[in-house]
Amino acid sequence: MKQFRLIVSGLIMASLLLGACQPEVVEVIKEVPVEKIVEVEKIVEVDSNAQSLDADPDKNPVTLKFLALSDDDQLNAWREQLAEFQKIDGGKWSYVDLEFETIPFRELFPKIEASVAAGLPWDLYQADGPDMKHYGFNRVIFDMNDLFTAEEKAQWFPQSVEEGSFRGRLLGPPILQSCSLMMYNKDMTDAAGINPPAALADSWTMDEAMDAWVKTTLDNDGDGVPDQWGVRWGQGTWTGDYEAGIFRRSNGVKGSDTWKGMGDDGVTFRGFVDSDESVEAHQFYQDMHQKQKVTPVEAIPEIFESRISAFMITPDNRIGALNRIHGEGNFNWGVTGIPYFKTQVCHTGSWHYGISPNTENLAEAVAFVKYASSDDGARIFYKYVRQLPANIGLFNELPEYAEGGSQRLWLDAMNDFGIPRIGTPGYTEYQQMMSEALQNIQAGGDIPEILGATAGRIEGLVAKYTGWNN
Amino acid sequence: MTTVPISSTDKETSFLARLWSPRNRYYFIAFLFIFPALINFSIFRYLPIFAAARSSLWQYSLLGGYRDFIGLQHYENMMIDPYFWKSMKVTALFVLMKVPIQVVLSLVFAILLQKETKTSAVVRSAIFTPVVTSVVVVSIIWAMMYHSQLGLINSMLSAFGIPRQIFLSDPDRALPAMTAMMVWKDLGFSMIIIMAGLKGIPTVYREAAIVDGAKPWQIMRHITLPLLKRVLMFVVVTQTIFSFQNFVPVYVMTKGGPMDATKVIVYYIYQFGFLFQDMGYASAMSIVTLLILLVVSMIQMRLFRTDVEY
Numbered sequence: 001m002k003q004f005r006l007i008v009s010g011l012i013m014a015s016l017l018l019g020a021c022q023p024e025v026v027e028v029i030k031e032v033p034v035e036k037i038v039e040v041e042k043i044v045e046v047d048s049n050a051q052s053l054d055a056d057p058d059k060n061p062v063t064l065k066f067l068a069l070s071d072d073d074q075l076n077a078w079r080e081q082l083a084e085f086q087k088i089d090g091g092k093w094s095y096v097d098l099e100f101e102t103i104p105f106r107e108l109f110p111k112i113e114a115s116v117a118a119g120l121p122w123d124l125y126q127a128d129g130p131d132m133k134h135y136g137f138n139r140v141i142f143d144m145n146d147l148f149t150a151e152e153k154a155q156w157f158p159q160s161v162e163e164g165s166f167r168g169r170l171l172g173p174p175i176l177q178s179c180s181l182m183m184y185n186k187d188m189t190d191a192a193g194i195n196p197p198a199a200l201a202d203s204w205t206m207d208e209a210m211d212a213w214v215k216t217t218l219d220n221d222g223d224g225v226p227d228q229w230g231v232r233w234g235q236g237t238w239t240g241d242y243e244a245g246i247f248r249r250s251n252g253v254k255g256s257d258t259w260k261g262m263g264d265d266g267v268t269f270r271g272f273v274d275s276d277e278s279v280e281a282h283q284f285y286q287d288m289h290q291k292q293k294v295t296p297v298e299a300i301p302e303i304f305e306s307r308i309s310a311f312m313i314t315p316d317n318r319i320g321a322l323n324r325i326h327g328e329g330n331f332n333w334g335v336t337g338i339p340y341f342k343t344q345v346c347h348t349g350s351w352h353y354g355i356s357p358n359t360e361n362l363a364e365a366v367a368f369v370k371y372a373s374s375d376d377g378a379r380i381f382y383k384y385v386r387q388l389p390a391n392i393g394l395f396n397e398l399p400e401y402a403e404g405g406s407q408r409l410w411l412d413a414m415n416d417f418g419i420p421r422i423g424t425p426g427y428t429e430y431q432q433m434m435s436e437a438l439q440n441i442q443a444g445g446d447i448p449e450i451l452g453a454t455a456g457r458i459e460g461l462v463a464k465y466t467g468w469n470n
Numbered sequence: 471m472t473t474v475p476i477s478s479t480d481k482e483t484s485f486l487a488r489l490w491s492p493r494n495r496y497y498f499i500a501f502l503f504i505f506p507a508l509i510n511f512s513i514f515r516y517l518p519i520f521a522a523a524r525s526s527l528w529q530y531s532l533l534g535g536y537r538d539f540i541g542l543q544h545y546e547n548m549m550i551d552p553y554f555w556k557s558m559k560v561t562a563l564f565v566l567m568k569v570p571i572q573v574v575l576s577l578v579f580a581i582l583l584q585k586e587t588k589t590s591a592v593v594r595s596a597i598f599t600p601v602v603t604s605v606v607v608v609s610i611i612w613a614m615m616y617h618s619q620l621g622l623i624n625s626m627l628s629a630f631g632i633p634r635q636i637f638l639s640d641p642d643r644a645l646p647a648m649t650a651m652m653v654w655k656d657l658g659f660s661m662i663i664i665m666a667g668l669k670g671i672p673t674v675y676r677e678a679a680i681v682d683g684a685k686p687w688q689i690m691r692h693i694t695l696p697l698l699k700r701v702l703m704f705v706v707v708t709q710t711i712f713s714f715q716n717f718v719p720v721y722v723m724t725k726g727g728p729m730d731a732t733k734v735i736v737y738y739i740y741q742f743g744f745l746f747q748d749m750g751y752a753s754a755m756s757i758v759t760l761l762i763l764l765v766v767s768m769i770q771m772r773l774f775r776t777d778v779e780y
Contacts, residue, residue: 110744117532138533138747225619225634238725297639298618429746436727443639443728457553461746 059095062364067112067125070102073320074126077384078372084380085371096364106238109428112354116140119358123365127172127354129163129420130241130427135354136166137425137468142355145169147366155375160350160390163420167469172352173373174390176381178315179346179414180234180243182209182339186332188228188310192216196336200412203337203344206250206284209311213294216310229303230294231311233285235318237299239438241421241431242347243313244285248273249419251281251341259343266424267466269458273434274451281341282438282447289442297442305331313338315349316410320386335409348418350390388414426462433458519760526754531747544754554755556730557738558762560645564734565713567649568656573705575653576660581690583661584668594665598658605655609722612651613638616723638724641731648719648732656712660705667701668694696776703774707767714763735759 068074078098086094103111112125112135127135135141148170153161160174184196192215197203204212213230220227234243245261252258258277262269272278289297296303304312305325312318322331338346353369355362371377378391382398388410389395400407424430437454441447488494526544529537548554579597583590600608615622616637624634637647671694679689695702717736720726726733726741735755743752 113532113747114744138531140533223628223634296619297636300617300619432741432745436725436730439639439725439727440729443641445729461748464747 061095061097062361063097063099064123064361064365064368065121066098066100067108067115067122068100068102069108069126070104071385073324073384073386074381075100075102077381080384081372081377081380082368084376085368088371093364093367096368098368105236113138113140116356116358121358121360122356123359123361124369125354125356126175127352129160129174129348129350129352130423130431132164132171132352132354133166133423133468134425134427136169136171137465140357141171142357142359142362142365143169143171144173144355144366144369145171147370148173155393156373156390157348157350157392157414159348159414159418159420160352162423163348163350164352172354173369174350174352175373176351176378176385177388177390177414178317178349179388179410179418180246180313180315180338181335181346181409181413182231182311182313182337183304183318183333183335184311185304185307185309186334188216188307189334192310196334198336200337200344200409200416204339206339206341209339210284210288210292210294213288213311214292217292217294226293226296227308229296229300229309230292231288231313232295232299232303232309233288233313235314237301239435239442241434242349244438245421245434246313246338246345246347247281247285247341248278250343250345251277252343254343259345260422262422262424262430265466266422266469267426267459267462269430269455269462270452271455273455273458274448277342278451279448282441282451284341285438286441286444286447290444315387316407317385317387319407320384323386335407337409337413344413344417346413346418347421348414349421424462425465425468426458429461430458433461519757522753522756525750526757528750530750530753532744532749533747540750544751545758547751548754548758553730553733553738554735557733557735560731560733561714561716561735564645564649564716565710567646568652568713569706569709571649572653572656572660572709573702575657576664576705577702579657579661580664580668584665594658594661597661600655601658603655605718606722608651608655609719612719613723616647639728641729644724644728644731648723652713652716652719656709660709663705664698664701667698670701671697699774699776703771706774707770710766710770711763714759714766 066078068078078100082096082098086096108126108128109131112127115122115125117140127141132141136143145165153170156174157177160177161170164170164172164174182196189196189212192212194212194215196212209231215230216228217226217230218228219225234240249259249261252260252275256277257263257272258275258281260272262272288295295309300306300308302325303309304314304318305321316335319333322333323329325331338344353373355365355369359365372381373391375391375393378389378394379397382389382394388401388407389398395401395411399405401411402408421427422430433454437450440450525536527541528539579593583594583597614620618624618634618636618639621637623637628634635643637643675693675697676689679693684692715736716734717740720732720734720737721740724732726737736759739752739755739759742748742755
């Protein structure tokens with residue numbers, strides 16, 4: 001035993017001594033020299049005179065490794081984009097291929113970070129808009145600002161450019177955009193005698209919406225458990241900031257601390273997350289689960305698609321899912337404005353192309369991203385995903401977004417009151433903490449106490465980013 | 471008697487002979503056998519521990535690399551971090567619930583199923599199957615079973631007229647629900663080890679006790695359990711360590727909620743290391759957890775120490 005203690009003490013002392021030594025600084029960021037960027041710019045310039053067969057006869061095949069979400073529609077879109085990409089510029093990029101690794105949404109962020117830190121040779125990744133500032137702060141993304149002209153940047157929604165930028169520089173162009181509204185099952189609302197407003201200006205307040213949700217929550221067999229729920233607030237089964245954050249921000253007037261959601265320094269949350277208005281909004285959120293019971297405490301997967309919920313707060317990507325599950329046009333859906341307290345709010349949500357600083361195929365990665373984010377690429381992407389494109393030009397050719405079109409409301413909402421989620425490199429810390437707070441509020445916890453503690457914890461976690469936007 | 475001077479060649483021969491003595495040969499061969507394991511342990515166990523100990527003294531993140539040397543600052547922060555202590559409390563509760571229940575059930579099943587019959591073979595296999603099933607798969611299935619609306623367990627309760635219950639979203643029930651699942655998952659492993667231990671006890675002791683008129687309970691208390699002490703020590707120590715490292719069910723089923731009721735220490739460490747970009751603090755918590763485990767294991771080994779040989 002004595003020997004064992006000696007060994008353990010020795011090991012601890014040795015580690016402390018070793019720890020005090022200057023460790024080798026981990027070089028996770030590859031600084032791309034300016035000459036390289038200029039070189040890439042030249043390479044990716046459209047060369048319409050190039051011939052398909054003799055453009056790059058000696059090029060070895062290049063496979064771009066792409067870390068993306070598990071989503072078949074997206075993958076099919078990228079495959080078709082690749083096929084077209086190989087044909088452009090006279091087949092200049094015909095030697096380029098894509099290889100995907102797909103993972104669920106919640107694993108994407110840590111996977112990107114761990115991959116870059118480990119120096120894995122990823123070329124491309126799919127980055128969520130609010131995370132872009134974190135990637136920029138930590139320089140784990142190739143800065144593409146100088147590869148797009150001002151004119152090219154103007155082809156996307158300004159919200160998308162803002163979400164994809166860090167300190168005024170565009171890090172990655174958008175893949176698509178989104179804005180959540182309230183979809184409903186027309187058969188269920190008709191049965192309840194409810195006629196949701198068609199115009200955004202007439203959208204329901206939260207209280208009006210609650211009346212509709214209560215009316216559409218039905219317990220037909222009387223077992224105490226609804227067979228039909230009033231509403232599912234958000235996609236998937238978790239409480240992400242994209243939809244749940246709307247509650248809080250909607251209860252503040254435009255420009256107020258509650259509406260802003262965070263201090264201008266990007267690291268202050270007390271007084272924003274736990275304001276009286278925020279507490280009031282979250283009380284409503286808790287009542288939905290615990291008092292009126294119009295939505296289940298434990299989320300039911302695909303509750304709206306399975307016709308178990310009358311309403312759902314979602315972007316228009318739900319339409320593609322409904323068509324896939326039920327067949328084109330077989331689900332009788334409608335859409336109305338998102339309910340609000342004081343201010344109508346929808347969080348914009350763009351996904352972005354990110355190029356890893358570890359890429360060994362920079363020219364090919366840049367060329368593919370430029371094509372994929374162009375109107376031609378975005379057109380292919382929309383064909384499969386059917387979600388609000390980030391390319392403004394496409395709206396002229398998509399009848400569903402024309403005046404009176406079935407998806408027009410999403411475009412109007414995006415333009416009228418769509419705002420990006422809070423912009424801070426500490427978004428992941430913020431979202432993780434808020435998600436836990438909402439889970440606790442759903443479970444019946446004390447709201448002021450939870451929000452106060454959460455605001456304090458977020459500030460503690462993001463203090464390391466202080467001064468990031470100076 | 472004449473003295474013969476020893477030449478330097480003779481000295482070398484004698485030194486080599488001593489070096490290659492049968493005793494040293496024995497040690498050398500033994501060392502060769504454990505050498506691959508030593509390499510494995512050094513690279514995949516000890517080096518990461520040293521690296522974590524070093525990282526715990528620095529401001530360090532996966533992406534930002536090493537920044538400032540801060541000495542024991544992380545350890546000081548840990549002392550006043552209420553969530554660290556809450557995670558430790560949750561972990562301790564989980565271990566205290568799971569290990570005793572699992573060991574007792576394993577012992578009961580091992581005794582009941584040690585006889586070689588067709589039925590016992592089938593039941594043994596059934597109990598052991600969860601051990602070789604992926605913990606991710608098991609966690610997903612149990613999360614569905616526990617679901618308040620769609621779950622099998624609630625359907626069964628409803629069939630008996632019992633109202634539906636919330637398990638994983640109730641702060642008081644989430645941890646016991648997860649414990650029940652993990653006991654079910656790991657039961658087969660400890661049962662097989664204990665069963666092997668039971669089979670290793672010579673029957674002569676039991677037969678002698680029966681001849682002396684001992685009752686089954688007395689045989690269990692005075693013969694079986696004392697002779698099983700070493701096996702039980704192995705089961706208790708390994709299960710305590712495994713339970714301390716519980717992560718996947720929390721990640722899959724509850725994400726540490728509700729109200730942090732299932733936020734075990736390894737999940738808390740994961741959050742800081744991979745989501746909050748503070749690998750230094752995560753490393754410090756890992757080192758403290760390691761030391762706690764060392765102390766707990768030492769106490770358990772002392773408690774289960776036995777002088778009985780057979």
